[in-house]
Amino acid sequence: MALVLDEKQQAMLQGDMGEPWRWAMNQQIQVAEFFGATRFVAVDSAQAGAEVGTMGEVGVELVEQLAEAGARFQIPTITAACSVDFQRSEGYGVPSSQVALEHRLHKALRQMGCIDTSTCINYQTVSPPRFRQHLAWGDTGAVAFANGVAGARSNYEAGPASIAAALTGMVPAYGFHLAENRRATRVFEVGGLMRGTADWSALGAWVGKEIADYWTVPAVVVPDANPGIDELKHFAAAAASFGSIAMFHVVGCTPEAPTLLEACGGKVPERLERISRDDLAHAFPTLPAREQPDLVVFSAPQLSIHEVALIMRLMGTRQVRQGTRVIVTINAQVEGELARTGMLQTLEAAGVEILCGTCFYVMAPAVVRLALNARTVLTPSTKLLNILRGAGYEVALGSVEQCVEAAVHAGVHAGVHAAGGTP
Numbered sequence: 001m002a003l004v005l006d007e008k009q010q011a012m013l014q015g016d017m018g019e020p021w022r023w024a025m026n027q028q029i030q031v032a033e034f035f036g037a038t039r040f041v042a043v044d045s046a047q048a049g050a051e052v053g054t055m056g057e058v059g060v061e062l063v064e065q066l067a068e069a070g071a072r073f074q075i076p077t078i079t080a081a082c083s084v085d086f087q088r089s090e091g092y093g094v095p096s097s098q099v100a101l102e103h104r105l106h107k108a109l110r111q112m113g114c115i116d117t118s119t120c121i122n123y124q125t126v127s128p129p130r131f132r133q134h135l136a137w138g139d140t141g142a143v144a145f146a147n148g149v150a151g152a153r154s155n156y157e158a159g160p161a162s163i164a165a166a167l168t169g170m171v172p173a174y175g176f177h178l179a180e181n182r183r184a185t186r187v188f189e190v191g192g193l194m195r196g197t198a199d200w201s202a203l204g205a206w207v208g209k210e211i212a213d214y215w216t217v218p219a220v221v222v223p224d225a226n227p228g229i230d231e232l233k234h235f236a237a238a239a240a241s242f243g244s245i246a247m248f249h250v251v252g253c254t255p256e257a258p259t260l261l262e263a264c265g266g267k268v269p270e271r272l273e274r275i276s277r278d279d280l281a282h283a284f285p286t287l288p289a290r291e292q293p294d295l296v297v298f299s300a301p302q303l304s305i306h307e308v309a310l311i312m313r314l315m316g317t318r319q320v321r322q323g324t325r326v327i328v329t330i331n332a333q334v335e336g337e338l339a340r341t342g343m344l345q346t347l348e349a350a351g352v353e354i355l356c357g358t359c360f361y362v363m364a365p366a367v368v369r370l371a372l373n374a375r376t377v378l379t380p381s382t383k384l385l386n387i388l389r390g391a392g393y394e395v396a397l398g399s400v401e402q403c404v405e406a407a408v409h410a411g412v413h414a415g416v417h418a419a420g421g422t423p
Helices: 007-013 019-035 052-068 096-111 140-150 160-168 196-211 229-243 277-281 305-315 332-341 343-349 365-372 382-391 400-408
Strands: 040-042 046-048 077-079 170-172 186-191 218-221 272-276 295-298 325-330 352-356 376-379 394-397
Touching (some): 007 019, 019 170, 140 229, 160 170, 196 229, 229 382, 272 277, 376 382
């Protein structure tokens, strides 16, 4: 069937509303035709890419041209994480040219009506998604979270695609906007309890690596599973990073998976893939026990206030030890609460470095590595591990508890794993 346009869509395509809307409709029609969509669906919000590593100078110039031509967003639109903390970037070797280009991008987005939140955890702070709500989000981890955890509906709408959606207020109806594409076709059974964000991050990495396909939807069966929002967000981010996964189910926990049968749309695959606790524990080679990491990084995604509070409790009155730097990335909403409660000052006095509005992996990490003279990184995020290996770091995975202990005591506790291989 051919794509059908209503009167408003025809008017936008013909330029009756202005050049930005004609451009946006042309963009979206090409996507619709490529994926065989026969209609558009209205979306309630958009998430625009706001870092120059994705947009590039050409993308920034496009956004500026649209803004100058009078483009104004028609639906609530926020920015995803950017590549710099505009207040603190100088201490990390981020080139001034990168900061300047990102300033231009954010200025143009604000001119079009974007709310400049600079966050990849908008679902925890400024725009929690609703069950069956259609969205046009761009951050991969946020999209996976919205689909899997909230039961909202979004494809990856990155770069210009999210801007087109924000201008028209709609997207082509294909992919995970359609119920038939949200059913699980791969099932993973985990033999053992999952504890903490690092465990769920490792599981997401394993599932993503095994599937490595955007269109395949996994269902995960975990005994006595009761993951919190932070555990699920790390699973979503890792599965998206390792396998481009945009939709998943955790049976008994996520809204479209009260049972395995329902998660699979009434037909459970014959083959169930089993993952043992030993599999996850040995997915990454261990780091030498006496090695001191140069960096301990809590990032990818940005941390919630609960995650930051846990780090504070684990640190107690201790200080970050000499020779190791601890970096925590958050958004402005969390920073505001940390400052209001005095937690921000306590963390900084203990030697913890706070970065706001960015995620460590988008800060030109290879440049940052040279500026900080850093080689080894310890983190509870497999997404961060996955990306930093490509930037020349030696990366290890550890629980939040292990990461804190490595930051304040000599030596790394047993059980911390290095990224010499992938799950």
